[in-house]
Amino acid sequence: MLNTIIVDDEEFARSSLYFLLQENCPDVHITGIAKSVAEARNLLTQNDIDLIFLDIAMPGENGFELIPQAQLNHAQVIFTTAYDQYALKAIKANALDYLLKPIDIEELITAVEKAAKLISLSKQENNRNESLQNLASSLAERTEIRKISLPNGQGYKLISVDDIIHIEADSNYSIFYLSNQETITVSKVLKEYEEILPDHQFVRIHKSSIVNLNYLKEYNSRNGTEVVLKNGEKIAVSRRRASDFAEKVRSYTNNSDK
Known part of the structure; x- marks a missing residue:
């Protein structure tokens, strides 16, 4: 089982992702749900977390600022974002993944399978710090967005x-x-x-x-x-x-x- 947390400031996004994971990813165990980076840090401190579904654009601290804590916990990150950005390619280049809201079920399953393989590998090698640092650096230089997903109450x-x-x-x-x-x-x-x-x-x-x-x-x-x-x-x-x-x-x- 992959001990997993969901980090997103939008209630609809949190609940819909939780439902999709429960219905389609039996190897995922939702250990906790956070509305902010601060809440996510507490969950990471108190639990052994393998996988983080992490929103990027949140008030206060954005998702990038959780990456150092993810490094310390050797947790893999799947970004969930409403923004279609070229720099998100940097995530895949570092063997991680992202999901564009509204989340597609098949893409979710594929991302979880990829993350499971990486988590298994990282537990053997325990050397993901360099990749996470490369990811943070690549995303810090992200280029402009060309598409945007707007939450409308029923979806995006x-x-x-x-x-x-x-x-x-x-x-x-x-x-x-x-x-x-x-x-x-x-x-x-x-x-x-x-x-x-x-x-x-x-x-x-x-x-x-x-x-x-x-x-x-x-x-x-x-x-x-x-x-x-x-x-x-x-x-x-x-x-x-x-x-x-x-x-x-x-x-x-x-x-x-x-």
């Missing part, structure tokens, strides 16, 4: 970042406005998406707004600085962000002309 909606026109904050929620005129509301704050979306393409122009420069039609300062998007939407640019926004537009325009 996978979209291309190029289809996002702008994102609006609504208290602790973020509302995505898409090129097909669809809107999606997710229970995550705007700052989380500001940090992971390509910063040369997406700009925070106000405390409550991020815009995709691909959809910028014009901007002016007639009534205070505002942008006009290709869908006709007009959005104010805050005074303290105006200079950074103008610089991002210049850089974006110069790169587009090349």
Whole structure:
């Protein structure tokens, strides 16, 4: 049996993965479930853990920050992530794996089988530290995402970042406005998406707004600085962000002309 923990800040993600493992991976024993890296550290301290299903994007500490503890415990890591990133290839290059949400059953089974083989090998050799260090280094240099999975209460909606026109904050929620005129509301704050979306393409122009420069039609300062998007939407640019926004537009325009 593989003593396993699930680490994810989203309740739906935790419960759905737990169910999938119970139904399809009989060699996996769920030792504990954590909502944060801090809770996961406690589980690793108190238990002999073989395998960690680890979300990457979590408030506070992200999944990468658990890797040193995983090293100490000689635990294998399968990343679970809503973000399709090129650098995730680095995980496979280091003989680990990742699962893109929503999790596919066949991919889950394959990942667990791979992890079981690696765990058996690591127990014999006890030399996975170097691979984990390479993984952490590779992921620290991860490139920009091109797809994103948005939790919608019943599951996930996978979209291309190029289809996002702008994102609006609504208290602790973020509302995505898409090129097909669809809107999606997710229970995550705007700052989380500001940090992971390509910063040369997406700009925070106000405390409550991020815009995709691909959809910028014009901007002016007639009534205070505002942008006009290709869908006709007009959005104010805050005074303290105006200079950074103008610089991002210049850089974006110069790169587009090349």
